[in-house]
Amino acid sequence: MNRQSTAEPLQDIVCPFCGLCCDDLSVTRAGQELVIDTPCPRARAGFAAPGADAANGTDALPQIAGTPCTLDDAVAYAAQLLGAAHQPLFAGLGTDVAGVRALLRLADRCGASFDHMNSTAMLRNLLVLQDSGWMTTTLGEARNRADVLLLFGGGVERSAPRFYERLFGAGETLFGRPRRARELIIVGEGEARPPVEESVRTTRLHCDTRRLGEVAMALRALQRGAHLHPSGVAGIALEPLRAVLDRLRSADYGVIAWTAAELDFPHAELAVQAFCELATALNETTRCAALMPGGDNAEHTLAQVATWQTGYPTRASLAAARPDFDPIRHDSARLLREAEADVLLWVSAFDRHRTPPPCQVPAIVLGRHGMRPASPPAVFIPVGTPGIDHPGHVFRCDGVTALPLRALRHSVLPPVSDTLQAVLAAL
Amino acid sequence: MLIKLTAGTIYDPANGVDGEVRDLYIRDGRIVAPPAETERVSVEYDLRGKVVMAGAIDLHTHIGGGKVNLARGLLPEFCRDAHYARGELTRSGCGLATPSTLVTGYRYAQMGYTAAFEPAVLPVNARQAHMEMADTPILDTGGYAMLGNDDFLLRLLREGAAQPLINDYVAWVLHATQCLGIKVVNPGGINAFKFNARALDVDEPNPYYEVTPRSIVNRLARALHELGVAHPLHVHASNLGVPGNFRSTLKTMGAADGLPLHLTHIQFHSYGTEGERGFSSAAAEIAEAINANANISADVGQIMFGQTVTISGDTMHQYNNRRHAHPRKWVCSDIECEAGCGVVPFRYRDRNFVNAMQWAIGLEIFLMVDDPWRVFLTTDHPNGAPFTSYPHLIRLLMDRSFREDMLRQVHPQAAAHSRLSGLTREYSLYELAIMTRAGPARILGLRDRGHLAAGAFADIAVYTDQPDREQMFARPAYVFKNGELVVREGEICALTRGGTHAVKPEFDRGIEKRLRRYFERYHTIRLNNYRISDDEMAEGIGSPIIAAKCAPRVDA
Ligand code: SF4
Ligand SMILES: [Zn+2]
Numbered sequence: 001m002n003r004q005s006t007a008e009p010l011q012d013i014v015c016p017f018c019g020l021c022c023d024d025l026s027v028t029r030a031g032q033e034l035v036i037d038t039p040c041p042r043a044r045a046g047f048a049a050p051g052a053d054a055a056n057g058t059d060a061l062p063q064i065a066g067t068p069c070t071l072d073d074a075v076a077y078a079a080q081l082l083g084a085a086h087q088p089l090f091a092g093l094g095t096d097v098a099g100v101r102a103l104l105r106l107a108d109r110c111g112a113s114f115d116h117m118n119s120t121a122m123l124r125n126l127l128v129l130q131d132s133g134w135m136t137t138t139l140g141e142a143r144n145r146a147d148v149l150l151l152f153g154g155g156v157e158r159s160a161p162r163f164y165e166r167l168f169g170a171g172e173t174l175f176g177r178p179r180r181a182r183e184l185i186i187v188g189e190g191e192a193r194p195p196v197e198e199s200v201r202t203t204r205l206h207c208d209t210r211r212l213g214e215v216a217m218a219l220r221a222l223q224r225g226a227h228l229h230p231s232g233v234a235g236i237a238l239e240p241l242r243a244v245l246d247r248l249r250s251a252d253y254g255v256i257a258w259t260a261a262e263l264d265f266p267h268a269e270l271a272v273q274a275f276c277e278l279a280t281a282l283n284e285t286t287r288c289a290a291l292m293p294g295g296d297n298a299e300h301t302l303a304q305v306a307t308w309q310t311g312y313p314t315r316a317s318l319a320a321a322r323p324d325f326d327p328i329r330h331d332s333a334r335l336l337r338e339a340e341a342d343v344l345l346w347v348s349a350f351d352r353h354r355t356p357p358p359c360q361v362p363a364i365v366l367g368r369h370g371m372r373p374a375s376p377p378a379v380f381i382p383v384g385t386p387g388i389d390h391p392g393h394v395f396r397c398d399g400v401t402a403l404p405l406r407a408l409r410h411s412v413l414p415p416v417s418d419t420l421q422a423v424l425a426a427l
Numbered sequence: 428m429l430i431k432l433t434a435g436t437i438y439d440p441a442n443g444v445d446g447e448v449r450d451l452y453i454r455d456g457r458i459v460a461p462p463a464e465t466e467r468v469s470v471e472y473d474l475r476g477k478v479v480m481a482g483a484i485d486l487h488t489h490i491g492g493g494k495v496n497l498a499r500g501l502l503p504e505f506c507r508d509a510h511y512a513r514g515e516l517t518r519s520g521c522g523l524a525t526p527s528t529l530v531t532g533y534r535y536a537q538m539g540y541t542a543a544f545e546p547a548v549l550p551v552n553a554r555q556a557h558m559e560m561a562d563t564p565i566l567d568t569g570g571y572a573m574l575g576n577d578d579f580l581l582r583l584l585r586e587g588a589a590q591p592l593i594n595d596y597v598a599w600v601l602h603a604t605q606c607l608g609i610k611v612v613n614p615g616g617i618n619a620f621k622f623n624a625r626a627l628d629v630d631e632p633n634p635y636y637e638v639t640p641r642s643i644v645n646r647l648a649r650a651l652h653e654l655g656v657a658h659p660l661h662v663h664a665s666n667l668g669v670p671g672n673f674r675s676t677l678k679t680m681g682a683a684d685g686l687p688l689h690l691t692h693i694q695f696h697s698y699g700t701e702g703e704r705g706f707s708s709a710a711a712e713i714a715e716a717i718n719a720n721a722n723i724s725a726d727v728g729q730i731m732f733g734q735t736v737t738i739s740g741d742t743m744h745q746y747n748n749r750r751h752a753h754p755r756k757w758v759c760s761d762i763e764c765e766a767g768c769g770v771v772p773f774r775y776r777d778r779n780f781v782n783a784m785q786w787a788i789g790l791e792i793f794l795m796v797d798d799p800w801r802v803f804l805t806t807d808h809p810n811g812a813p814f815t816s817y818p819h820l821i822r823l824l825m826d827r828s829f830r831e832d833m834l835r836q837v838h839p840q841a842a843a844h845s846r847l848s849g850l851t852r853e854y855s856l857y858e859l860a861i862m863t864r865a866g867p868a869r870i871l872g873l874r875d876r877g878h879l880a881a882g883a884f885a886d887i888a889v890y891t892d893q894p895d896r897e898q899m900f901a902r903p904a905y906v907f908k909n910g911e912l913v914v915r916e917g918e919i920c921a922l923t924r925g926g927t928h929a930v931k932p933e934f935d936r937g938i939e940k941r942l943r944r945y946f947e948r949y950h951t952i953r954l955n956n957y958r959i960s961d962d963e964m965a966e967g968i969g970s971p972i973i974a975a976k977c978a979p980r981v982d983a
Contacts, residue, residue: 023953129497133758172949252622307500308527311503321513323510323519323520392967393968401763
């Protein structure tokens with residue numbers, strides 16, 4: 001890799017910046033600079049952040065209390081802080097599989113609790129899995145089979161920018177032309193017209209995001225044979241609701257989708273539960289399944305690896321020498337607010353703007369190169385980004401696949417995994 | 428370094444050794460011939476009075492991959508109820524029926540197991556399955572890739588593709604997923620469920636592809652045979668759990684046309700419809716068919732009473748089983764035009780007629796199949812019971828009076844309807860060593876595992892001989908993995924990392940062109956990101972490949 005732009009762009013590159021994990025990018029390199037071929041704004045921002053090689057690596061030095069130092073010194077001080085702590089808190093946790101493996105090994109060793117920066121959104125879905133289970137589908141299955149897609153929420157692109165393109169974009173489906181045109185029904189706020197093919201018929205039903213759960217419950221009630229008032233629910237009249245249900249019932253394969261991040265209101269898990277119940281109930285006569293796109297900062301990667309290693313996806317503690325899950329007690333915001341944690345380890349390797357929350361306790365920050373924490377933390381170690389500066393793996397939002405990430409440029413920035421292994425060795 | 432195991436009583440059926448007192452020597456991780464008198468022994472273990480076997484091998488246990496992790500995600504209460512504290516060497520973990528990966532490795536090793544195989548690797552999920560198994564310490568692992576419900580194969584079959592093309596595809600999948608074998612689950616049925624079919628019998632065509640389960644089984648079995656893959660097609664037959672399904676199981680056996688076929692968790696496929704409850708044992712018919720057909724092998728999938736969780740690729744039947752979920756929650760998922768998975772927690776009750784019959788049917792099969800080389804000890808972990816119940820199961824097989832005591836505790840009608848009380852057979856240590864070591868190694872094509880001759884890897888379990896076989900097999904005196912002592916008196920004393928057994932048949936790479944096109948048109952992942960390289964296995968995933976030998980069979 002030299003400073004000229006490489007003639008041949010790299011193909012089939014995986015984007016780790018949202019849960020869709022698109023793996024069809026082509027990347028052209030000019031030294032540390034990377035140019036990608038997708039208009040996706042989130043991917044463009046993610047790939048554009050600066051790198052650090054031997055030539056320009058001086059601003060990539062770790063710092064202790066704002067003063068540049070060697071990596072060894074930073075690691076040694078981090079180990080000292082963790083070693084002296086009674087209740088360490090590991091938060092942020094935006095990293096790849098190797099990073100999570102190293103985090104959990106360290107957490108077990110020092111009895112830490114762990115909480116992803118997106119746990120609040122993650123738990124809207126995960127609490128429903130824990131409470132009732134669900135019937136789901138995956139991106140590829142939905143792309144090829146879904147003849148009706150019911151979307152709860154008008155803002156799916158905020159969490160999964162290429163969602164419409166990847167589901168309805170150009171290209172055939174496995175089963176050729178469906179019996180009818182494919183149909184997209186969007187219930188929620190906003191008027192944006194999704195960029196989907198002409199062949200997809202789009203229906204919009206306007207409703208307040210906070211009332212999406214009620215709409216799903218009404219559809220479920222109709223499905224059960226209940227009678228509803230003609231005025232309908234949440235501002236949607238009975239007739240269009242009936243039409244939605246009929247369409248799902250006559251579908252060969254319906255898909256009901258939402259992004260947890262958009263459901264930003266109290267007890268949103270009840271809305272998710274209603275979406276899931278509707279999807280499941282429709283299987284009495286036809287096929288229907290739920291799809292949960294979105295997610296960022298590799299939240300699914302933490303959830304998967306932590307679940308297989310500790311039994312729990314996030315907001316768990318290893319303090320009592322065994323895993324303990326509690327979405328309220330082990331909430332990092334609460335632990336910091338109530339001063340129950342005495343040291344914070346913050347990891348954000350994908351997003352340099354996700355800085356650690358302000359806190360009274362010493363913070364060890366492993367941040368993407370270029371991160372500017374509000375005030376100098378006790379220890380700051382700029383780290384590489386998986387899939388750009390070093391290889392790695394991230395999990396896709398539908399939980400079926402972990403995608404391989406490649407190093408796209410030379411980098412002096414250490415991966416989270418190596419850094420934390422060094423901390424563990426120094427403990 | 429030379430290690431000497433002195434005067435143990437050796438059970439090594441692969442080499443015809445049945446309880447002989449001998450010394451064993453280990454050097455550089457392998458068993459070696461007795462060295463010259465002059466050579467210095469570095470460490471010696473006195474094994475007088477101890478039973479020595481190769482490390483046990485579990486050829487069918489759900490220990491890795493998306494569906495196992497979904498079960499963990501669905502059942503946090505199983506974690507609350509069963510957790511394991513961090514130790515000097517060991518990490519903390521939890522899980523009643525699907526323990527966290529680290530605990531899985533420890534608990535297997537603590538029973539003398541040194542290898543375990545995940546039988547249902549969804550190709551697109553192979554990376555995750557291998558990652559979880561890489562995080563399962565001590566054990567060597569491996570997987571069988573699931574085919575037979577994937578739209579690519581069903582399209583090939585519908586087109587009437589010639590066998591060599593099928594072979595190339597199967598070989599490509601084995602390479603891409605780094606697996607040791609191929610499994611088919613409810614052939615064509617998982618796919619049919621996506622087209623809203625709720626049942627599919629062996630000779631019934633898939634509603635879209637018009638391909639029958641029989642032909643899927645036949646073509647896949649043939650492919651593996653012609654490619655020279657040691658492990659026969661691993662079949663979860665049609666109609667799992669359905670009363671009367673022994674008929675479709677017999678038909679599935681016939682679909683092989685005499686080619687090798689392994690029927691998995693056959694207990695769940697050995698049900699008749701006799702009696703006033705319309706549910707009966709067809710173990711005798713099934714055992715008779717296995718005894719009469721040397722090409723057929725089976726693992727049992729024994730059930731044990733208590734709480735567990737069932738996890739299966741068979742969405743069609745798991746969806747149907749949702750009514751029995753205990754606790755009342757479950758998951759079903761259609762996955763990536765390849766297959767699916769269903770997770771249904773379940774409590775088997777000894778006072779429930781059907782459950783008691785299932786328990787008896789499994790034991791009947793163990794006791795009525797004559798050849799221990801063709802029947803394997805499994806609970807289809809965690810579907811019949813967690814793998815931690817193996818010592819109890821071993822006692823049921825080796826101790827008739829214990830078995831009779833247990834039989835008296837189950838539903839009296841079930842006990843009365845079962846032939847179990849008339850079955851006097853007790854497994855010997857030699858037969859047990861076949862069923863749990865030599866047999867699995869042979870049927871998986873692992874030439875230097877599962878036995879104790881010079882040249883074999885020193886995977887060795889040493890048990891203290893006790894009349895209570897459950898006690899004996901629950902707590903080995905010593906376990907060696909690749910010559911390293913990892914368990915002493917039932918406790919982990921060192922941690923090692925295992926590797927991944929995989930098979931790499933030769934094939935015509937021309938198929939990749941067609942696959943690449945297919946991936947770009949229909950899939951949501953590119954072929955380059957789908958297949959897993961040996962380097963990735965060793966580094967990012969963390970479990971280096973141990974390649975099994977494989978040569979095409981020309982007689983085919
Ligand atoms: S949609 Fe998500 S994964 Fe795809 S390119 Fe955009 S940010 Fe990356
Ligand atoms: Zn199984």
